[in-house]
Amino acid sequence: MAASFCTQNALSLSTHHHHQKPIIPRDFHVRFPTSSGSFSSLPGRLELNATTKFRVSSSSATPLMDQSPVQTTSSGLPAIVEVDLGNRSYPIYIGSGLLHQPHLLQRHVQGKKVLVVTNTTIAPLYLDKTISALTDGKPNVTVESVILPDGEKYKNMETLMKVFDKAIETRMDRRCTFVALGGGVIGDMCGYAAASYLRGVNFVQIPTTVMAQVDSSVGGKTGINHPLGKNMIGAFYQPQCVLIDTDTLNTLPDRELASGLAEVIKYGLIRDAEFFEWQEKNMPALLARDPSAFAYAIKRSCENKAEVVSQDEKESGLRATLNLGHTFGHAIETGFGYGQWLHGEAVAAGTVMAVDMSYRLGWIEDSLVKRVDRILKQAKLPTAPPETMTVEMFKSVMAVDKKVADGLLRLILLKGPLGNCVFTGDYDRKALDETLHAFCKS
């Protein structure tokens, strides 16, 4: 049986969640045992770290109130989420105005040469600021930049080669640092370029979309698309640090913002009930781009992902639970055509379908189905696939999903109270069929 149970009690410490109004202490360490009995039946390699530790810096030591989330202090000190991966651990700095705090980036730049990889949309907005942050008070540091075309369709080998061309032309050496300035596509491409250039150079991420901040900033997944498949070519490669300046969200289009919220909502559903409840109350603040609400949502999302990734860096099992809604979502992206819907939009519709299927299996209450539908609508996200999607389109794409092992499609489904999920191939095929027919023309 290829099932793994992802329960909040087993995988995260209740001390992190049991207060209605949690106080984040000045120095917060969580330690828990490496192996949870419920994962012992997982197939393949499952590498667990001895301990998982999260440190939240003193600047976050502000009590949380239900309607008024954590404030970044007036001094602009960042919140810090430490991603614990042994000697590849790194900090994520989160806060407003961080691009104006050069020491944050500079402490992670070792050599004298930096290559900023960005795109035509982001360069006019933030490239100068980034170069200043890298060079202020550092006359010996040379910053070069390569500006790529914007969009998922350019996430390919041809565009990647432009990064290598620039790196070689500007004589980037082994001690150089590649900086990804942009959204998920830039982060994935720059990260893979950093992993591959001279067999690996330093890498820093400055994500400028909610999606990149709450998803790509943790986990080290980098790569490009192949004409025959998404993310088929890449590497697991960890950055030296991630700098999230929430001010960059001010220039983000509404639709991109909502797309990122789909992933935020996912963390609540799969493992953090209290965070989901916070989102239900604070969605208006998030949609109004309240910086402190966003800082909190990003931090808590990164913490959730960091906990999962620390335990399962190479996606053996537990990490797959982060893909709630993604199998249906990928089918939508592939079947409907990439670029039609944003990733988070497809994930939102896919989440509704996974939740529907979980309910048909009798694994969750009807009330949870309604809450998911309500919060996604509130976030202005789709709650059903595009009308042109057919049952056959879903089935043909899902048959070649990466999560198919030995012919069996494993899915992430909710099971039990809010905050619990399973990654399993052990489900009634009838429920999957019913869900597909309920949402699509046959």
Add this chain to the structure above:
Amino acid sequence: MAASFCTQNALSLSTHHHHQKPIIPRDFHVRFPTSSGSFSSLPGRLELNATTKFRVSSSSATPLMDQSPVQTTSSGLPAIVEVDLGNRSYPIYIGSGLLHQPHLLQRHVQGKKVLVVTNTTIAPLYLDKTISALTDGKPNVTVESVILPDGEKYKNMETLMKVFDKAIETRMDRRCTFVALGGGVIGDMCGYAAASYLRGVNFVQIPTTVMAQVDSSVGGKTGINHPLGKNMIGAFYQPQCVLIDTDTLNTLPDRELASGLAEVIKYGLIRDAEFFEWQEKNMPALLARDPSAFAYAIKRSCENKAEVVSQDEKESGLRATLNLGHTFGHAIETGFGYGQWLHGEAVAAGTVMAVDMSYRLGWIEDSLVKRVDRILKQAKLPTAPPETMTVEMFKSVMAVDKKVADGLLRLILLKGPLGNCVFTGDYDRKALDETLHAFCKS
């Protein structure tokens, strides 16, 4: 001061070398302290393992005689060199007829799908044998193959994409294994493809040239060339195992064989005086392709490289000593045009130049200069660069060598008695100039 001393006493155990006629015991473990004082001043990261362990299997338990090297036993049991890299450790099997021992490969193939990457020269000779070795008694294992054009000029992104195309078309999944069947170019490309496909799949190497067997088989360096530079794009990626069937050398052209011997000779010069002395006596047997002489030379070369790589996987300092003759050699390959000389031929000429420079610095005896010249000539290798190479050609290429750190070119030079070398930027520039002028037109 960026100098590191590579002395036999500091870095390898004398038990390995102090017998005139060494007996290789049934189970051979070498342990030595992690950090040697002489390396404490190295720049950059230097990651050392806690212990370095080499196991030589019982089949190698044959006493060595001066003129009659280790025999592979009649049962065909392989010699095994264990490359110790923590959870990425792997065995190298060495012997005659190993492609006819399916269990050796099969124990390292986890999934049901295998992709053999080879070239137009090797496929007609060994592809069928390899497929048989992978599938004999394994009806559930499917083997696909991709046959690339032969030659260093095809070690590029375009050819690499053909491997990805085939992998995706044949639906290779995360548990699949990529098998490199061929020389160094195939090993480098297949290894990088394995490192990148689905962010990393299993990898097995079957090297069929001396160069690939004694060099690429240890160390995990994979990659491709960029139009502007060699090996600029790649990954450090370790195989599940390396299988060296010495019978594959029967089809190797003489020039390729000699080219590989340049690397074998290098191991003696930089760290294994006794091995160099063995080579001086056994060169005729090697040139006559005596299988037992080759099995011994390959095993001892792999052991030497494994010792170095176990201590310095990412080439921080110690590992650079493996590049004796390579800085001058790269200049020859680049200046003279790739494909004119084989890699080992360029290394041989480069070694003579490094040795000449070491002598001019007063770091080695005149007798060692003569011995190096003599053994390289005996191996039918060049002992000077091509006549068309000028001093300026050397200087311009060496200025952009990867070993230039902060403007200073560091070189691997011999220093002290046979078997000792240094990797240093701390030398008299006059000696370099004199060497270049001694070997080239100005």
